[in-house]
Amino acid sequence: MEAIENVVIVGAGIAGLATSLGLHRLGIRSLVLESSASLRVTGFALATWTNAWRALDAVGIGDSLRQQHEQLDGLVATSTVSGQAGAQLSFKGKGTHGDHEARCVKRKLMLEALEKELPTGTIRYSSKVVSVEDSGCFKLVHLVDGTTIKTKVLIGCDGVNSLVGKFLGFKKPAYTGRSAMRGSADFKANHGLGSNFLQFFGNGFRSGFIPCDDTTIYWFFTWTPSDQDNKELKDNPAKMKQFVLSNLGNVPDQVRSFVEITDLDCFISSPLRYRHPWEVLWGNISKGNACVAGDALHPMTPDIGQGGCAALEDGVVLARCLAEALNKKVSAETKDREKEEYKRIEMGLKKYAKERRWRSFELISTSYVVGVVQQSQGKIMNFLRDAIMVKFLAKLLLRKADFDCGKLHIS
Secondary structure, X not given: OEEEEEEEEEOOOHHHHHHHHHHHHOOOOOEEEOOOOOOOOOOOEEEEOHHHHHHHHHHOXXXXXXXXXXXXXXXXXXXXXXXXXXXXXEOOOEEOOEXXXXXXXXXXXXXXXXXXXXXXXXXXXXXXXXXXXXXOOEEEEEEOOOOEEEEEEEEEOOOOOOHHHHHHOOOOOEEEEEEEEEEEEEOOOOOOXXXXXXXEEEOOEEEEXXXXXXXXXXXXXXXOOOHHHHHHHOOOHHHHHHHHHHHXXXXXXXXXXXXXXXXXXXXXXXXXXXXXXHHHHHOOOEEOOEEEOHHHOOOOOHHHOOHHHHHHHHHHHHHHHHHHHHOOOOOOXXXXXXXXXXXXXXHHHHHHHXXXXXXXXXXXXXXXXXXXXXXXXXXXXXXXXXXXXXXXXXXXXXXXXXXXXXXXXXX
């Protein structure tokens, strides 16, 4: 059976739902295909910086999420070698595009907020895409259940192992040699951390603890695993917990307790992957009537907390560029009409790709370098990082977040 759609989005993650909602706000219906049976909330929470709040406001869900999450006052970075705070950075103040704003948002609440604003039936769950092919001015999207969907526009928001990205010619993201564990600690009463983002680093390890609200702490731990680490820790939350506690280093007892009270089913571990920056510069972000967004476009390490933020930016820019193309009246008839519309879609996606190419390059590159420096070890690197680089790297967080993807209005 072959169904026909105007816009098909593969993946109901942050990028996919933000793009779909942006299009909906501009009067364009889309179909989102999600392979899982429900919303995927792996990762627990994400740092949401000023640029992300600009995008969330553009699609109309910023205020509802603000009410559920505490605004962060600043960052305190501490060496686990010396135990001394190396940098304190306030998140208050103005940037080029207005006041800075940072919160740690629960991924589940963000996805639910995006989904809630979409028309019923927009997301089709348990719909795994197995292949894509060209068919004149359309794309044919084949699902595992044998269904084929014909679409004017195909958008891949299907993550780091994107099938649409592969169709466009992107290679599989590269492994950095580093891994990350993540967890969420829930308290019955106030956690007592306050409103600061605490970050620790030293001896090749890096960790962070961020309050989402009064009773929830999101934390992460990154390191360079050995083959033995990979074997022992794989799918074993109890050993993951012990590994983190054994390698946190010189941190306050209160911070250590956040890991200790984390339930075993709230531990996840994953290798850190990224796209080589030059692939974003020279690769096909869009080709004809297909494109990629989110992790399918710019998988990056989490070291400046911009992966999810950039995905939200993508959604707003892509919806704006595509709506501008689709809302124009087509003057030609029948086949000529299809060709004219295809050309407009192609130009709209090229405009999106142009806007996002350098931004993606910049964020991937910065994240990678910051991660290498912060997780480095050795006396010389420890001294340089603790004495000089930490303050500079901390300021980079605000500098890269001081970006405005623009409104949804189209000309």
